[in-house]
Amino acid sequence: MSSNVIACFKWVYDEADVVVDASLTPDFSRAKSKISEYDRNAIEAAVQVAAKSGGMPLGLTLGSSAAASGLKDALSRGLAEVYLIDCGAEAPSDYRVVTEALAKAIKTMPEVGLVICAEGSSDRYGRQTASRLGAVLDWPTVTSVVSVETDGGSLKVSRKLEDSFETLALPLPAVVAVLPEINNPDLPGMKAILAAKRKPQHTLEFASLSVDATPAVTVTAVTGLQNNRKQLVFDGPDEATNVAEFIEALRKEGTIS
Amino acid sequence: MSGVFVYSDSPKLAAELVGLAQTLGDPVVLVSLGQVAPGLTTLGATQVLVLKSDDEVIENYSRPLAELLQERKAKALLVGDTIRGRDLAARVAGHCRAGMISGASHIAPDGGGFTAQRSTYGGKLIETGQVEELAVLTVGAGAATPLTVGGESPIDEVTVETDRRVILIERADAGGGQADLTTAPAVVGVGLGVSDQADLAQLEVLAKLLGGGVSCSRGVCEERGWFDQYIGVSGLNLSPDLYLAVGISGQIQHLYGVREAKLIAAVNINKDAPIFRNADYGIVGDYRSVVPQLIAALS
Numbered sequence A: 001m002s003s004n005v006i007a008c009f010k011w012v013y014d015e016a017d018v019v020v021d022a023s024l025t026p027d028f029s030r031a032k033s034k035i036s037e038y039d040r041n042a043i044e045a046a047v048q049v050a051a052k053s054g055g056m057p058l059g060l061t062l063g064s065s066a067a068a069s070g071l072k073d074a075l076s077r078g079l080a081e082v083y084l085i086d087c088g089a090e091a092p093s094d095y096r097v098v099t100e101a102l103a104k105a106i107k108t109m110p111e112v113g114l115v116i117c118a119e120g121s122s123d124r125y126g127r128q129t130a131s132r133l134g135a136v137l138d139w140p141t142v143t144s145v146v147s148v149e150t151d152g153g154s155l156k157v158s159r160k161l162e163d164s165f166e167t168l169a170l171p172l173p174a175v176v177a178v179l180p181e182i183n184n185p186d187l188p189g190m191k192a193i194l195a196a197k198r199k200p201q202h203t204l205e206f207a208s209l210s211v212d213a214t215p216a217v218t219v220t221a222v223t224g225l226q227n228n229r230k231q232l233v234f235d236g237p238d239e240a241t242n243v244a245e246f247i248e249a250l251r252k253e254g255t256i257s
Numbered sequence B: 001m002s003g004v005f006v007y008s009d010s011p012k013l014a015a016e017l018v019g020l021a022q023t024l025g026d027p028v029v030l031v032s033l034g035q036v037a038p039g040l041t042t043l044g045a046t047q048v049l050v051l052k053s054d055d056e057v058i059e060n061y062s063r064p065l066a067e068l069l070q071e072r073k074a075k076a077l078l079v080g081d082t083i084r085g086r087d088l089a090a091r092v093a094g095h096c097r098a099g100m101i102s103g104a105s106h107i108a109p110d111g112g113g114f115t116a117q118r119s120t121y122g123g124k125l126i127e128t129g130q131v132e133e134l135a136v137l138t139v140g141a142g143a144a145t146p147l148t149v150g151g152e153s154p155i156d157e158v159t160v161e162t163d164r165r166v167i168l169i170e171r172a173d174a175g176g177g178q179a180d181l182t183t184a185p186a187v188v189g190v191g192l193g194v195s196d197q198a199d200l201a202q203l204e205v206l207a208k209l210l211g212g213g214v215s216c217s218r219g220v221c222e223e224r225g226w227f228d229q230y231i232g233v234s235g236l237n238l239s240p241d242l243y244l245a246v247g248i249s250g251q252i253q254h255l256y257g258v259r260e261a262k263l264i265a266a267v268n269i270n271k272d273a274p275i276f277r278n279a280d281y282g283i284v285g286d287y288r289s290v291v292p293q294l295i296a297a298l299s
Helices: A037-053 A065-076 A095-108 A129-137 A190-196 A239-253 B011-022 B058-071 B083-096 B197-210 B218-224 B252-256 B274-278 B287-298
Strands: A004-009 A011-013 A033-035 A057-063 A081-086 A112-118 A141-151 A154-160 A164-171 A174-178 A201-205 A217-224 A232-234 B003-007 B028-034 B047-052 B074-080 B105-110 B113-120 B125-132 B135-139 B155-159 B167-173 B186-190 B213-216 B242-246 B263-268 B281-284
Touching: A004 A037, A004 A065, A011 A065, A033 A037, A033 A065, A037 A057, A037 A112, A037 A141, A037 A174, A057 A065, A057 A095, A065 A081, A065 A190, A065 A201, A081 A095, A095 A129, A095 B083, A112 A129, A129 A141, A129 A174, A129 B058, A129 B083, A141 A164, A141 B083, A154 A174, A232 A239, A239 B263, A239 B281, A239 B287, B003 B011, B011 B028, B011 B074, B011 B135, B028 B058, B047 B058, B058 B074, B058 B083, B074 B083, B083 B135, B105 B135, B113 B135, B125 B135, B186 B197, B197 B213, B197 B242, B197 B287, B213 B218, B263 B274, B263 B287, B274 B281
Parallel strands: A004 A057, A004 A112, A057 A081, A081 A201, A112 A174, A141 A174, A232 B281, B003 B028, B003 B074, B028 B047, B047 B155, B074 B135, B186 B213, B186 B242, B242 B263, B263 B281
Antiparallel strands: A011 A033, A141 A154, A154 A164, A164 B167, A217 B125, B105 B113, B113 B125
């Protein structure tokens, strides 16, 4: 396979920086942005597959114009070129809109053999993107992938389910969603960071893709999670008493008989 | 036949979703992929719709299922929130250009569609979404109770052409006799605070006494390799009646995986561990002495 391998990635707010105030209103104003943690594994997988197959590892992201600041970071992780679908001031978050835009963009990219996504992004983790994208492109798709082998025009993947593993074969072009355990990417070194500055960055205007921008799901509210856990901790000097009180509490809840 | 369609590769989850579907619309059509799965005709669905084929890969049924949903003007497709279920649901949504809410809770009819909530940002935020018909929703265990009505549902069988480009070469059970914990009533979670693999035997005993099984944090899975699966954002999302975290510090990515647990309990030697702020009940102590006492109390 000498066709190119695309890693899809998303520029997201760092979930650790999102603050919820007493009225449960989320505050993103001090949140830094980053490449979604799980997408770093997708990028590394694309780099590794392309190195073996002889194709180029390409990055594809959709975001607001601010996402441009993540492109160099993505390139420093081993991608040869990146493509940004620039949505202007605000990027759509709706899965239908996003996957239909990604599919249109992929059709404009050179000789695509494989698209690698993460299972989900660290902000919304909807686990829809790869499966929907495969359906929109009408390409064979496998999710929850923990290993990828290429063999000429086809792909052999291992997939992890709740209680079993599957080995599957599929022809290219294809879409896969990888789990973070597929690899353990190194932090980019200084040489890679400097080299990233010279690598090509392409911008596709969202409007030019002629995608229906109507969201399929209308988000009507986003609020902080109310912590309703009882937080009753048995921490007395006598462990046996702590255990007895703990057991009694579970009995009262009806959790144990 | 319009109505609310239901599918799960977990029979227990399918039973619960039939109960949930009945609160959302009528009739309730329970989908079976390949052949009639045992027990599906007695769950109280108005009809069991069989997409007949000898294809073993259920995701390969997504296009014919999408076509049938559109043809029969389905209001919604409820899918059990398992790895396969989520994948199938998202493909169906892609084919139908439908809105989908994964890991949905608090589902309610709303005008010509439905509203539902889902958890985002590692469980910090709750997003409420509104989705028109045909709505695709994946739902975890514990969201509803199965119906108790008797009788057999009539079967409607449709022979379908599946997408056979993805071929199953091999399916192997996970090592260590790991059970599917998706619908287990109790789960014991093992964290990096559990230092010796030999201690897992005791935790298994405790889990059995509680009526469930054992899983772990991502750190234990990846660094120690004691388990093939782990609980968390990118791993298992479980909703047992009781989740007992042993030696787990309580990172938000882990807690996301048990956010729907009815009760969270924790044993941790560090009284400042974040798990205690996210648990209902906790014991501060060394699991090596606490766990045997719990076993003794429950035996």
